[in-house]
Amino acid sequence: MQDWPLLTILLLxxxxxxxxxxxxxxxxxxxxRNIRYGALWASMVNFALSLLVWVGFDPRNPxxxxxxxxxxxxxxxxxxxxYHLGVDGISIFFVLLSTLLTLICVIASWxxxxxxxxxxxxxxxxxxxxxxxxxxxxxxxxxxxxxEGVLIPMFLIIGVWGGPRRVYxxxxxxxxxxxxxxxxLLAIFAIYYETKTTNMVELFALVKTKGLxxxxxxxxWLAFFASFAVKVPMWxxxxxxxxxxxxxxxxxxxxxxxxxxxxxxxxFIRLSLPLFPDASVFFTPLVxxxxxxxxxxxxxxxxxxxxxxxxxxxxxxxxxxYVTIGIFTGTQxxxxxxxxxxxxxxxxxxxxxxxxxxxxxxxxxxxxAHYGGLVNRMPHYAFVFMVFMLASVGLPGTSxxxxxxxxxxxxxxxxxxxxxxxxxxxxxxxxxxxxxxxxVIFGKMVKDYLAGILDLSVxxxxxxxxxxxxxxxxxxYPMSFLNPMSDSIRNLLQGYKQAAxxxxxxxxxxxxxx
Amino acid sequence: xxxxxSILPAxxxxxxxxxxxxxxxxxxxxxxxxTRFLSWFAILVLIATAVGVIVLTxxxxxxxxxxDLFITDSFAVFLKVLVLAASALAIAMxxxxxxxxxxxxxxxxxxxxLATLGMMMMVSANNLISLYLGLELQSLALYVVAAFRRDxxxxxxxxxxxxxxxxxxxxxxxxxSSMVYGFAGSTxxxxxxxxxxxVGGASIGVIVGIVFVVAGLAFKVAxxxxxxxxxxVYEGAPTPVTAFFAAAPKLAAxxxxxxxxxxxxxxxxxxxxxxxxxxxxxSMILGSLAAINQRNIKRLxxxxxxxxxGFALVGLASGTPEGVRSVLIYMAIYIVMTIGSFCVVLSxxxxxxxxxxxxxxxxxxxxHPMMALAMGIFMFSMAGIPPLAGFFGKLYVFLAxxxxxxxxxxxxxVLSSVVAAYxxxxxxxxxxxxxxxxxxxxxxxxxxxxxxTVTGVLTALFFLYPGPLxxxxxAAVKSLTGG
Numbered sequence: 001m002q003d004w005p006l007l008t009i010l011l012l013x014x015x016x017x018x019x020x021x022x023x024x025x026x027x028x029x030x031x032x033r034n035i036r037y038g039a040l041w042a043s044m045v046n047f048a049l050s051l052l053v054w055v056g057f058d059p060r061n062p063x064x065x066x067x068x069x070x071x072x073x074x075x076x077x078x079x080x081x082x083y084h085l086g087v088d089g090i091s092i093f094f095v096l097l098s099t100l101l102t103l104i105c106v107i108a109s110w111x112x113x114x115x116x117x118x119x120x121x122x123x124x125x126x127x128x129x130x131x132x133x134x135x136x137x138x139x140x141x142x143x144x145x146x147x148e149g150v151l152i153p154m155f156l157i158i159g160v161w162g163g164p165r166r167v168y169x170x171x172x173x174x175x176x177x178x179x180x181x182x183x184x185l186l187a188i189f190a191i192y193y194e195t196k197t198t199n200m201v202e203l204f205a206l207v208k209t210k211g212l213x214x215x216x217x218x219x220x221w222l223a224f225f226a227s228f229a230v231k232v233p234m235w236x237x238x239x240x241x242x243x244x245x246x247x248x249x250x251x252x253x254x255x256x257x258x259x260x261x262x263x264x265x266x267x268f269i270r271l272s273l274p275l276f277p278d279a280s281v282f283f284t285p286l287v288x289x290x291x292x293x294x295x296x297x298x299x300x301x302x303x304x305x306x307x308x309x310x311x312x313x314x315x316x317x318x319x320x321x322y323v324t325i326g327i328f329t330g331t332q333x334x335x336x337x338x339x340x341x342x343x344x345x346x347x348x349x350x351x352x353x354x355x356x357x358x359x360x361x362x363x364x365x366x367x368x369a370h371y372g373g374l375v376n377r378m379p380h381y382a383f384v385f386m387v388f389m390l391a392s393v394g395l396p397g398t399s400x401x402x403x404x405x406x407x408x409x410x411x412x413x414x415x416x417x418x419x420x421x422x423x424x425x426x427x428x429x430x431x432x433x434x435x436x437x438x439x440v441i442f443g444k445m446v447k448d449y450l451a452g453i454l455d456l457s458v459x460x461x462x463x464x465x466x467x468x469x470x471x472x473x474x475x476x477y478p479m480s481f482l483n484p485m486s487d488s489i490r491n492l493l494q495g496y497k498q499a500a501x502x503x504x505x506x507x508x509x510x511x512x513x514x
Numbered sequence: 515x516x517x518x519x520s521i522l523p524a525x526x527x528x529x530x531x532x533x534x535x536x537x538x539x540x541x542x543x544x545x546x547x548x549t550r551f552l553s554w555f556a557i558l559v560l561i562a563t564a565v566g567v568i569v570l571t572x573x574x575x576x577x578x579x580x581x582d583l584f585i586t587d588s589f590a591v592f593l594k595v596l597v598l599a600a601s602a603l604a605i606a607m608x609x610x611x612x613x614x615x616x617x618x619x620x621x622x623x624x625x626x627x628l629a630t631l632g633m634m635m636m637v638s639a640n641n642l643i644s645l646y647l648g649l650e651l652q653s654l655a656l657y658v659v660a661a662f663r664r665d666x667x668x669x670x671x672x673x674x675x676x677x678x679x680x681x682x683x684x685x686x687x688x689x690x691s692s693m694v695y696g697f698a699g700s701t702x703x704x705x706x707x708x709x710x711x712x713v714g715g716a717s718i719g720v721i722v723g724i725v726f727v728v729a730g731l732a733f734k735v736a737x738x739x740x741x742x743x744x745x746x747v748y749e750g751a752p753t754p755v756t757a758f759f760a761a762a763p764k765l766a767a768x769x770x771x772x773x774x775x776x777x778x779x780x781x782x783x784x785x786x787x788x789x790x791x792x793x794x795x796x797s798m799i800l801g802s803l804a805a806i807n808q809r810n811i812k813r814l815x816x817x818x819x820x821x822x823x824g825f826a827l828v829g830l831a832s833g834t835p836e837g838v839r840s841v842l843i844y845m846a847i848y849i850v851m852t853i854g855s856f857c858v859v860l861s862x863x864x865x866x867x868x869x870x871x872x873x874x875x876x877x878x879x880x881x882h883p884m885m886a887l888a889m890g891i892f893m894f895s896m897a898g899i900p901p902l903a904g905f906f907g908k909l910y911v912f913l914a915x916x917x918x919x920x921x922x923x924x925x926x927x928v929l930s931s932v933v934a935a936y937x938x939x940x941x942x943x944x945x946x947x948x949x950x951x952x953x954x955x956x957x958x959x960x961x962x963x964x965x966x967t968v969t970g971v972l973t974a975l976f977f978l979y980p981g982p983l984x985x986x987x988x989a990a991v992k993s994l995t996g997g
Binding site: 141 | 836839879883894901910912913916921924925929931932935943946977980981
């Protein structure tokens with residue numbers, strides 16, 4: 001199976017879906033149904049294929065697998081840029097997350113989207129191509145192209161199918177992210193002229209032996225940081241996120257929280273740490289500070305929100321704060337924790353947005369005050385919401401717990417104060433989530449207009465079932481996820497520590513030797 | 515050498531010149547009723563000329579003709595083919611428009627042909643004199659077409675404005691040339707290059723001369739601070755003329771710019787680099803800021819073209835062969851995007867009348883999905899979002915800038931591209947997010963749909979097969995720099 005170009009097929013299946021959706025003739029309900037089924041099949045097949053990648057993945061091999069490489073075009077200086085894909089224990093899970101959430105988005109939008117279904121499904125399938133490409137790319141320029149290409153479909157998704165302030169939010173999203181990432185492009189060029197390659201595999205090998213000039217590293221790190229920090233997002237450049245989330249259609253929020261934010265974290269792990277080890281060490285206090293502020297500040301802000309989506313959006317910023325802290329601890333546990341936290345957040349926040357979507361579809365309001373006592377009419381919904389709420393809080397047995405504990409362990413090893421902030425964030429997180437749950441679900445149903453509200457439909461249950469399963473699986477037996485990634489992380493950190501040691505003043509040795 | 519005496523490499527230009535005379539005669543006898551035939555025939559002639567340019571240019575090296583006044587090399591071929599294609603497309607786009615607006619005069623295609631001949635002369639110039647001849651032939655033809663709708667005040671004003679400012683810039687160019695001649699003792703590019711190489715520096719008189727030459731050329735490519743005419747002329751001129759202005763002449767002038775700066779003044783890079791730097795930065799910033807508040811789409815595209823010239827000049831400001839190559843790549847991609855977006859603008863009609871406000875595009879994605887898609891592709895591409903073609907243009911110029919150590923230039927460039935993204939997005943927003951206003955006409959003609967489709971596909975799928983453009987730009991630069 002390893003010799004099949006599976007990753008390219010993963011990129012082509014959504015494209016075939018786009019082709020099918022475009023080919024569907026006519027307007028009206030029948031055409032829309034065909035379009036929906038076309039998108040469903042494409043995303044389902046792609047999810048199945050990504051599972052195949054997981055099955056065929058060898059967890060004992062820390063390097064890149066399913067590697068494909070084809071020459072693309074020449075850059076000045078004689079280096080040929082290549083279309084170079086591959087997955088390791090870190091990226092494979094993001095690929096799975098992307099395909100799963102795209103599938104779920106298609107199902108979740110089945111009835112919610114009635115206008116311009118064709119364009120909607122095309123946007124999601126194109127988005128899927130770019131997301132998978134970002135996580136599989138092994139060449140900096142290819143990575144950048146996929147990373148940035150995401151903006152086009154997402155801009156349209158927010159702007160066309162969004163809420164009342166969609167135009168403002170779409171612009172803010174687009175311009176913030178673009179402003180962050182153009183500097184990364186220049187940094188990529190600088191790396192190219194420094195090393196004469198943009199191939200990540202070659203770069204990692206190169207950095208392990210020689211390393212980039214520490215002063216240059218700092219500038220490059222900052223350029224990459226600008227891009228990833230906006231994407232993650234870190235305080236104080238997070239302000240686009242609540243707007244984008246509130247205005248985006250439900251499925252847009254799901255993808256945004258589930259996958260797009262992870263691109264930032266993935267970028268830190270994949271590029272910032274291994275390529276600029278010295279600068280990463282140097283800037284760690286900055287990351288810690290920003291993350292700690294993000295955790296405390298956005299948790300407090302979340303407490304004050306009246307809009308459910310906005311609350312979950314702020315909680316996302318806080319949760320991603322754990323992730324960035326975990327990554328920059330530079331410890332095995334910290335990184336594993338950050339990874340699990342990202343995967344968990346990908347599933348949980350996506351599910352929470354879907355939960356909001358469920359009541360929004362029925363009531364067309366996202367205000368917390370609009371609801372209350374839903375448990376009386378919607379017991380199934382109350383249960384589903386509870387599972388994800390508790391996972392978000394980090395209850396043992398759910399995925400959130402594993403991630404947070406690992407991050408805490410990692411943080412304690414390097415800096416107790418940071419660990420303190422992480423822990424305080426967990427308490428605050430419990431506060432705003434439980435309070436949200438109480439106000440929306442519990443209590444007496446005093447609002448008359450809610451009396452007729454319906455519980456989850458079969459389709460909605462179908463959407464939530466795999467997510468609940470995943471949350472519990474990750475919480476109860478995280479080893480299925482940790483095993484494949486741990487070697488890749490060790491490998492990555494080994495290079496990181498090696499390079500950091502190389503940069504540190506060398507101890508005086510009596511015998512010179514290799 | 516025998517082939518130096520032969521006029522074979524100049525045959526395409528001679529052919530084009532003779533054919534435009536013949537067509538002029540035909541037009542005089544047939545009057546305006548023959549315009550449609552004449553236009554298509556002119557397009558055929560341009561295509562035939564392009565084929566001739568490719569076939570007749572002997573491979574490798576460069577060939578000098580007419581006492582070294584005229585040069586053909588891969589650089590000239592590259593630009594000529596693009597110029598001819600852009601002119602042919604512009605004429606094709608004008609036919610229906612002119613007929614509809616009642617200005618289908620036979621002079622229009624002929625003037626375009628003559629302007630194209632001037633452009634070919636410009637990119638093949640190897641002497642300040644032949645440079646000026648080509649430039650003036652092009653400019654005079656363009657002054658007339660700018661005022662082509664002579665009963666429209668705006669068009670007349672555009673023509674007059676263009677003429678007055680153009681004459682001023684030609685004067686500056688000529689003055690600069692005379693300074694260079696006075697201080698360096700020659701007008702031939704080859705001799706000038708040899709002279710500066712030997713002297714190893716430039717006297718103050720030559721520097722002043724170069725400044726004037728650059729000012730004249732900056733006017734022709736509409737770069738800051740000589741851009742003032744662009745928005746007015748773009749808005750005032752009939753739209754097909756604007757489409758013509760935005761593509762071919764800009765390309766030819768940029769080619770001339772490159773040839774002059776890299777050829778005769780190649781050894782003085784350090785002297786002119788700062789000027790180009792300033793022009794480039796100014797154009798990028800102005801192009802991105804001034805377009806934000808525009809309501810007229812032609813004005814917006816005018817400011818956007820100023821910005822694009824700024825981006826292209828980033829390559830020249832790097833002062834390296836890589837930089838020159840990136841300018842060529844950037845301009846080639848820019849031409850495709852520009853022609854495509856003007857084709858969309860030309861398709862904007864309501865009840866048979868042209869409309870050109872951005873708000874007229876409202877809800878276009880619902881009423882004309884394919885047109886909106888094409889325009890969306892052009893706008894995202896101009897904003898430089900991957901994987902569209904515009905991104906690769908920017909990739910090459912900024913790569914060249916970083917290679918040359920021009921980090922500040924590159925940072926200013928990418929940041930102004932973010933600002934510029936705002937107004938490109940605004941057009942996408944109007945087309946996709948806003949509610950449909952009054953519906954635009956459907957069925958604007960197959961030729962328009964075809965041009966939109968071809969340019970749209972080229973822009974969107976450039977990344978699949980960028981090889982041909984990159985390698986021909988490579989060959990062009992090698993022949994220019996002799997590397």
